[in-house]
Amino acid sequence: MTATDGTAGTAADGTGTALPDAVRHLRELALSAAGAAAVRVAARLGLADALGDAPRTAADLAADVGADPAATLRLLRVLASHGLFTATDDGRWAHTPMSRLLRDDAPLGLRHSVLWATEPWTWQLWPHLEQAVRSGHSVFEDLHGQEFFAYLHAEAPQSAEVFNRAMTQSSRLSGRAIADVLDLAGAEVVADIAGGQGHVLRTLLERHDHLRGVLFDLPEVVAAADPALRPGGALAGRVRLVAGDCRHDVPVRADLYLLKNILEWDDDSTVATLRSIVAAARPGARVMVLENLIDGSPEMRFTTAMDLLLLLNVGGRKHTRQGLLDLMAKADLRVTEVRPVNSYLHLIAATVPG
Numbered sequence: 001m002t003a004t005d006g007t008a009g010t011a012a013d014g015t016g017t018a019l020p021d022a023v024r025h026l027r028e029l030a031l032s033a034a035g036a037a038a039v040r041v042a043a044r045l046g047l048a049d050a051l052g053d054a055p056r057t058a059a060d061l062a063a064d065v066g067a068d069p070a071a072t073l074r075l076l077r078v079l080a081s082h083g084l085f086t087a088t089d090d091g092r093w094a095h096t097p098m099s100r101l102l103r104d105d106a107p108l109g110l111r112h113s114v115l116w117a118t119e120p121w122t123w124q125l126w127p128h129l130e131q132a133v134r135s136g137h138s139v140f141e142d143l144h145g146q147e148f149f150a151y152l153h154a155e156a157p158q159s160a161e162v163f164n165r166a167m168t169q170s171s172r173l174s175g176r177a178i179a180d181v182l183d184l185a186g187a188e189v190v191a192d193i194a195g196g197q198g199h200v201l202r203t204l205l206e207r208h209d210h211l212r213g214v215l216f217d218l219p220e221v222v223a224a225a226d227p228a229l230r231p232g233g234a235l236a237g238r239v240r241l242v243a244g245d246c247r248h249d250v251p252v253r254a255d256l257y258l259l260k261n262i263l264e265w266d267d268d269s270t271v272a273t274l275r276s277i278v279a280a281a282r283p284g285a286r287v288m289v290l291e292n293l294i295d296g297s298p299e300m301r302f303t304t305a306m307d308l309l310l311l312l313n314v315g316g317r318k319h320t321r322q323g324l325l326d327l328m329a330k331a332d333l334r335v336t337e338v339r340p341v342n343s344y345l346h347l348i349a350a351t352v353p354g
């Protein structure tokens with residue numbers, strides 16, 4: 001039994017009784033898809049919404065979400081081993097800070113972020129990681145015959161909706177911190193390029209009454225922008241919604257351009273996007289890039305995993321600080337400052353040359 005039950009006597013150095021950390025971690029890593037699958041099921045079933053402040057049995061929860069009671073118990077055990085939900089002494093289940101993040105009513109909830117990171121297209125891509133690592137290229141077009149975002153909007157609109165909501169959830173996490181660090185002195189018009197549904201732009205406009213904004217993204221995304229920014233919305237009078245492909249043309253004049261988590265595709269597209277902005281902007285306009293850098297921060301496990309997913313889906317990457325600075329230099333931008341926004345996001349501030 002000891003070779004498979006993981007209880008004792010399997011020390012790799014042959015000494016032992018206790019399973020060494022290295023063995024335990026490696027075995028867990030090899031089966032970590034189970035954790036991703038389990039958290040996806042919890043998010044899809046709405047387990048976190050079914051559980052309120054009072055602990056409940058697995059059977060009660062299963063009945064509420066329409067699942068098998070014994071299988072729900074097994075699912076809860078896996079989730080609890082990762083810190084989502086906890087078993088009480090009398091065998092019921094209670095929330096933890098992590099499981100509360102799966103609730104739809106959590107102010108900084110991550111339910112859509114979890115769904116997005118585990119959407120069906122991700123499971124189709126991971127088996128091709130070996131090919132991507134061998135070749136250094138995305139496998140997406142080989143599999144689906146079109147670019148990732150085109151596929152998402154044309155073939156998987158529900159996934160596109162999940163994606164957009166996930167981006168909004170992740171922007172909620174950092175929106176205030178971004179507004180705190182951004183120096184908007186002298187800026188009257190701010191353009192958020194590939195700004196998703198516009199959460200960051202909305203935060204800035206709500207904080208600065210004098211500011212006007214432009215939200216630029218793909219047509220389907222702009223059409224589903226934050227209702228406050230759309231015609232009839234509270235901020236609509238101060239906002240212009242512009243649809244297009246930022247790699248080809250950014251027909252927007254602004255004092256300050258924001259690019260948050262967009263320079264993550266292939267390097268040619270990154271440089272093309274920056275050049276589109278340089279071509280459209282007046283000399284002296286400011287360009288603020290917000291990215292998760294591969295920099296040894298506490299979020300490295302997330303950032304490096306996302307780096308591999310970006311390789312698979314858009315042939316892209318998360319950047320090192322120097323890698324990103326090199327690409328900005330290729331677009332002729334003058335970098336003036338690099339500073340952390342929070343534990344996982346950096347601001348790289350630049351100006352458009354005269």
Ligand SMILES: C[S@@+](CC[C@H](N)C(=O)[O-])C[C@H]1O[C@@H](n2cnc3c(N)ncnc32)[C@H](O)[C@@H]1O
Nearest residue numbers: 167171194195196217218221244245246260261
């Ligand atoms: C990772 S999301 C970031 C969204 C937003 N900046 C944020 O941080 O929440 C990338 C965004 O780029 C947009 N996008 C992708 N390709 C684009 C293109 N060719 N032109 C303009 N926007 C594009 C997507 O629709 C999406 O909103």
